[in-house]
Amino acid sequence: MGDVRLMKGNEVIAEAAIRCGCDGYFGYPITPQSEIMETLMIRRPQEETGMVVLQAESEVAAINMVYGGASCGKKVMTSSSSPGISLKAEGITYLAGAELPALIVNIVRGGPGLGTIQPAQSDYFQAVKGGGHGDYKLIVLAPASVQEMNDFVDLSFKLAFKYLNPAMILSDGVIGQMMEKVELSDFKPRWTAEEIKEISGSWATVGKPADRERNISTSLDLDSAKQEIFNHKLQAKYRAMEENEVRFEKIACDDAEYLFVAYGSSARICQKAVEQAREKGIKVGLLRPITLFPYPTKAIQEMLKDVKGILSVEMSAGQMVEDVRLAVNGKVPVEHFGRYGGIIPTPEEVVEALEQKILGK
Amino acid sequence: MTEEIIIAGFGGQGVLSMGKILAYSGIMQNQEVSWMPSYGPEMRGGTANVTVILSDDRISSPVLKKFDTAIILNQQSMDKFVNEVKPGGTLLYDPNGITHHPERKDINIYRIPGAALAAELGNPQTFNMIIMGGFLKVKPIVLLENVKKGLEKSLPERHHKLIPLNIEAIQKGSDSVETVHTL
Numbered sequence: 001m002g003d004v005r006l007m008k009g010n011e012v013i014a015e016a017a018i019r020c021g022c023d024g025y026f027g028y029p030i031t032p033q034s035e036i037m038e039t040l041m042i043r044r045p046q047e048e049t050g051m052v053v054l055q056a057e058s059e060v061a062a063i064n065m066v067y068g069g070a071s072c073g074k075k076v077m078t079s080s081s082s083p084g085i086s087l088k089a090e091g092i093t094y095l096a097g098a099e100l101p102a103l104i105v106n107i108v109r110g111g112p113g114l115g116t117i118q119p120a121q122s123d124y125f126q127a128v129k130g131g132g133h134g135d136y137k138l139i140v141l142a143p144a145s146v147q148e149m150n151d152f153v154d155l156s157f158k159l160a161f162k163y164l165n166p167a168m169i170l171s172d173g174v175i176g177q178m179m180e181k182v183e184l185s186d187f188k189p190r191w192t193a194e195e196i197k198e199i200s201g202s203w204a205t206v207g208k209p210a211d212r213e214r215n216i217s218t219s220l221d222l223d224s225a226k227q228e229i230f231n232h233k234l235q236a237k238y239r240a241m242e243e244n245e246v247r248f249e250k251i252a253c254d255d256a257e258y259l260f261v262a263y264g265s266s267a268r269i270c271q272k273a274v275e276q277a278r279e280k281g282i283k284v285g286l287l288r289p290i291t292l293f294p295y296p297t298k299a300i301q302e303m304l305k306d307v308k309g310i311l312s313v314e315m316s317a318g319q320m321v322e323d324v325r326l327a328v329n330g331k332v333p334v335e336h337f338g339r340y341g342g343i344i345p346t347p348e349e350v351v352e353a354l355e356q357k358i359l360g361k
Numbered sequence: 362m363t364e365e366i367i368i369a370g371f372g373g374q375g376v377l378s379m380g381k382i383l384a385y386s387g388i389m390q391n392q393e394v395s396w397m398p399s400y401g402p403e404m405r406g407g408t409a410n411v412t413v414i415l416s417d418d419r420i421s422s423p424v425l426k427k428f429d430t431a432i433i434l435n436q437q438s439m440d441k442f443v444n445e446v447k448p449g450g451t452l453l454y455d456p457n458g459i460t461h462h463p464e465r466k467d468i469n470i471y472r473i474p475g476a477a478l479a480a481e482l483g484n485p486q487t488f489n490m491i492i493m494g495g496f497l498k499v500k501p502i503v504l505l506e507n508v509k510k511g512l513e514k515s516l517p518e519r520h521h522k523l524i525p526l527n528i529e530a531i532q533k534g535s536d537s538v539e540t541v542h543t544l
Contacts (some may be wrong), residue, residue: 004388006381006384006385006388006394006396006514006515174397174423174424177397177398178395178396178397178398178423179381179384179394179395179396180393180394180395180396180420180423181388181393181394265423265424268420268421268422268423268424269421269422269424270422271421271422272421272422272425273422274421275421344424346424346425346426347421347422347425347426348426348427349426
């Protein structure tokens with residue numbers, strides 16, 4: 001066993017960043033994710049690995065620092081919570097448009113507007129369907145445990161560099177604020193300048209050698225014909241992600257007649273609801289999307305030969321349920337259950353919703 | 362074994378740190394643990410509570426409605442959680458400041474004069490470990506040696522000299538818990 005600790009999800013994001021060889025963190029504080037930057041400030045990785053930790057003057061500045069760092073082929077990240085992510089949205093679409101790898105962490109709180117500091121999952125659309133303008137996608141990972149907060153930092157960077165695309169960890173105040181047992185990853189050294197040239201020299205601004213044109217990080221092309229060709233390339237990249245990077249977990253699905261679909265903290269609550277419903281004799285399973293883009297559409301479709309109804313559970317008024325309905329395409333009833341505005345549903349409420357909305361049909 | 366616990370009281374009583382020490386003790390005996398605090402406006406001077414789960418298996422929800430054990434340290438928390446103890450479960454409380462004592466007959470109820478004992482020990486900060494001692498007497502889910510290791514892990518090194526006092530407080534709590542009602 002490696003380095004086992006009891007840590008908050010937010011603290012683990014910071015520790016995992018240091019350990020995976022991240023080059024820079026740029027952020028601006030906001031509850032419920034401030035422990036990420038606090039932990040980095042206390043850890044002082046600039047003295048250990050050379051990682052830069054900088055509190056920017058605003059969220060907008062932070063995301064543009066990420067753009068600059070990513071352009072140089074560095075592993076860079078930022079984190080915020082819902083209102084702060086809205087401020088970063090312009091920078092995020094620029095990253096996607098310039099095909100730059102980066103990690104953005106959103107520890108979601110209830111909205112709209114300044115909303116509340118309590119947990120919510122009401123930024124699903126923003127993360128998965130856009131948030132910024134233009135036809136772009138983020139790779140979106142939804143951890144459901146503190147362990148996955150550790151694991152998904154390195155995974156996000158791997159995927160971001162594989163596809164040259166920004167990745168997002170979409171979590172919430174529950175996973176961010178709670179402590180669980182976590183086995184931390186081993187330390188990986190930061191990439192050297194030579195390694196960056198080798199890995200990202202074809203696109204990153206690492207200095208122009210004589211034998212190629214200069215690399216330029218931009219999302220601007222005023223020639224519409226070229227812009228369409230570029231968009232085709234992006235779409236092909238997103239289809240490749242859908243082909244190769246879908247991740248999900250099934251719990252108690254083997255004999256399931258009904259199904260919960262839930263991600264992140266809602267998936268944990270549903271796991272308890274599965275236990276409670278099965279004590280009542282209701283054969284229900286849980287499908288937990290781990291990647292929200294690409295979405296486990298096929299995995300849901302494969303469940304349809306056995307299940308008679310699906311309850312999508314999320315801490316929102318009903319966002320992910322639209323992707324469940326697209327996958328199901330009317331073949332079985334799909335309903336939504338959610339609490340929002342910072343209220344966390346109880347497992348008992350979820351079982352009751354299953355009984356009323358799905359079994360009652 | 363899975364034990365689902367709520368610890369609830371005022372901010373400053375050591376509710377969250379007691380939960381943390383309990384969770385660390387669970388890790389020391391190779392269990393899965395979760396620690397889910399109330400956070401935000403509540404913790405800034407009002408009531409504070411934390412849900413702690415220790416289990417031999419993977420833990421499902423860190424957020425719960427019903428509990429195996431409730432450790433209650435003020436009246437507001439009593440009002441909020443007395444009916445959330447599972448039938449057959451356990452309620453441990455400090456009578457200090459309690460005006461409406463629990464009357465349920467379908468749970469085990471124990472009392473521990475934590476605030477009074479902490480005053481006797483001459484250190485109000487031992488309060489939460491006195492309560493911990495009372496809890497471990499009625500629910501010995503973690504070994505004392507693992508609590509000691511938990512204290513070592515969760516206290517910064519400069520406070521390690523306080524560990525013997527904390528162990529004394531646990532012992533005192535263990536000796537002082539009173540049975541109100543058992544099934």
